[in-house]
Amino acid sequence: MTAPHAATPAAKLIADRIRDLSHRKTQAEIAAEAGFANPNMMTFLKTGKNKIPLDRVPSLAKALEVDPAYLMRLALDQAVGTMAAKAITEIFGTPATENERVWLDEIREASQNTDPRLTSRSRTALRGIFGR
Amino acid sequence: MNEPLFMVPTGPVGPWDQLTENEKAWIEFIRVISGGRDPKPSPARVRALRELLDAG
Numbered sequence: 535m536t537a538p539h540a541a542t543p544a545a546k547l548i549a550d551r552i553r554d555l556s557h558r559k560t561q562a563e564i565a566a567e568a569g570f571a572n573p574n575m576m577t578f579l580k581t582g583k584n585k586i587p588l589d590r591v592p593s594l595a596k597a598l599e600v601d602p603a604y605l606m607r608l609a610l611d612q613a614v615g616t617m618a619a620k621a622i623t624e625i626f627g628t629p630a631t632e633n634e635r636v637w638l639d640e641i642r643e644a645s646q647n648t649d650p651r652l653t654s655r656s657r658t659a660l661r662g663i664f665g666r
Numbered sequence: 667m668n669e670p671l672f673m674v675p676t677g678p679v680g681p682w683d684q685l686t687e688n689e690k691a692w693i694e695f696i697r698v699i700s701g702g703r704d705p706k707p708s709p710a711r712v713r714a715l716r717e718l719l720d721a722g
Contacts, residue, residue: 600704627682627683629682630693637692637715641689641715642689644719644720652691656692660718663711663714
């Protein structure tokens with residue numbers, strides 16, 4: 535079985551979420567919830583045999599319990615390649631996730647709406663807060 | 667930090683073009699350093715961010 539999308543972050547995310555949800559949902563149930571007629575579709579997506587159909591991102595995000603904006607970014611990379619995805623998001627803008635909206639609100643409130651610049655000291659501190 | 671990395675989807679919020687260039691830079695940097703895993707706000711993270719911004 536060829537898997538042209540095996541190394542993509544989208545395939546990895548799907549594999550991770552199927553594993554995380556396995557105590558509550560089977561792969562076939564996730565596929566059905568996402569609207570796929572083929573119960574094996576989740577296997578194809580997590581192994582990278584198939585790429586995520588862009589029109590299924592909202593229902594797939596709901597079935598996998600991930601943020602749809604985040605999944606759309608990864609699906610777009612997979613669908614058209616990183617460079618084309620970057621060009622698309624430059625034109626249409628990158629959707630912000632709900633978590634990112636919370637971070638923005640925190641930044642605005644804590645800075646008293648002074649629109650702080652991202653300094654090198656801020657970058658270092660953020661690495662400590664969010665880095666792995 | 668052992669809290670779940672993902673939350674129930676609520677949909678994209680707010681057009682990206684309504685953010686300032688500085689705000690885009692903050693969010694894009696968070697995406698890069700977190701490996702694109704959309705980190706969930708936690709009390710410890712929020713406190714650390716506030717301390718950073720309070721320090722000016």
